[in-house]
């Protein structure tokens with residue numbers, strides 16, 4: 024029997040498939056589209072996602088095909104420099120097209136043994152005490168122990184579960200596409216700069232080979248956003264906003280997106296879970312959606328694997344909702360705030376000027392940037408040391424560096440005392456005795472997602488905490 028079916032082979036589903044395979048879980052990814060999409064939505068990765076790729080030994084693949092930028096300006100496009108002393112070894116943004124990210128994640132998932140079936144649409148599902156039955160569009164029925172809906176903002180899985188998706192509907196829509204144009208580059212740049220003074224959701228940037236990425240506000244909100252706009256629609260809106268259509272022609276692809284902001288009520292119903300856009304949608308301000316989905320998958324993968332392996336302690340499956348739902352709620356709020364700050368109305372403009380002034384304070388700038396790049400996330404693990412619940416940044420060790428030791432997705436005890444032991448949990452937790460000048464705690468227990476589960480030096484205290492995340496010890 025398949026252990027986990029993942030509906031949706033976007034970045035969230037593919038990341039999750041790779042994570043599950045690290046633990047030997049039998050995974051099947053069902054992807055509706057027969058071919059990878061050409062539509063490029065996300066343009067980059069932020070620090071926490073870059074760290075995640077590093078923790079799994081995947082970062083070099085992404086660095087090779089991406090471009091590093093040390094620029095700020097993520098929060099409501101308020102142009103401020105990257106703050107000094109960021110708490111990460113990866114203080115940059117990685118510019119990389121989503122089509123490339125999707126491809127690299129698919130290659131990795133398949134390399135480590137996941138099955139990716141394209142052209143397979145999930146249309147029905149039911150669950151009982153023993154498993155889940157998924158029904159495909161061609162009538163095939165498949166059985167698995169669990170199923171995760173990573174099937175995007177219009178998630179069929181979420182709808183079939185009847186999970187509420189409260190929030191705000193799209194009020195505005197934009198047309199997006201890649202196309203050629205005949206206007207001279209200098210004229211194009213001058214007009215775009217002028218229009219952007221009052222309309223931030225407008226742009227046309229060169230991608231090379233004479234192709235441009237064009238974005239322009241739509242006339243209204245389409246009834247069915249899955250239907251792409253026509254080139255004529257794009258031309259008409261360019262004329263409305265820029266007074267010229269720049270002679271656009273030969274589109275590679277056209278698409279539309281809106282500013283709907285919604286969050287699923289529940290991330291788990293029995294054996295079925297939701298992750299990525301299936302669980303949350305928001306406008307693409309700050310470039311957070313893909314990052315958030317990959318981080319959901321990173322949180323969920325080892326927990327689901329623990330459940331499949333049979334050692335998941337009580338409460339571990341539900342900790343996924345507890346931890347990730349509030350992170351998504353926070354992201355939705357920051358995009359709502361950014362949306363207000365992008366308004367050209369005098370009131371929001373005044374608030375924008377005030378926020379821009381406040382961001383001249385280093386701490387304010389850092390706080391806002393850390394929200395967007397997600398290194399400030401702290402899960403509620405109860406009272407304790409300030410590191411508790413936070414992910415630990417990569418730190419140098421005498422023999423290498425921390426993230427190099429996390430490629431297998433296991434728990435890790437970083438022990439600077441040399442006196443501790445994980446006997447009883449050694450099949451789930453690695454014990455690394457080493458020292459780091461960058462870490463001023465005697466020892467830290469990391470979950471497979473790199474979040475600090477315990478800090479201290481007392482063996483009995485450690486033994487009391489291990490079961491909370493890693494189940495009963497083996498005698």
Ligand SMILES: Cc1cc2nc3c(=O)[nH]c(=O)nc-3n(C[C@H](O)[C@H](O)[C@H](O)COP(=O)(O)OP(=O)(O)OC[C@H]3O[C@@H](n4cnc5c(N)ncnc54)[C@H](O)[C@@H]3O)c2cc1C
Nearest residue numbers: 031033034035055065066145175299300310311312313314
């Ligand atoms: C214009 C734009 C720009 C963006 N820029 C950024 C950015 O810079 N940074 C960032 O982090 N995010 C950005 N995003 C958001 C990002 O694109 C999404 O958050 C991300 O793609 C979500 O990934 P996902 O895997 O959860 O869902 P998706 O990427 O939507 O993948 C879902 C997959 O499920 C498949 N599917 C759907 N239904 C079924 C079914 N019933 N059965 C089987 N398969 C199914 C679909 O074909 C699809 O492949 C942007 C979004 C837009 C619109």
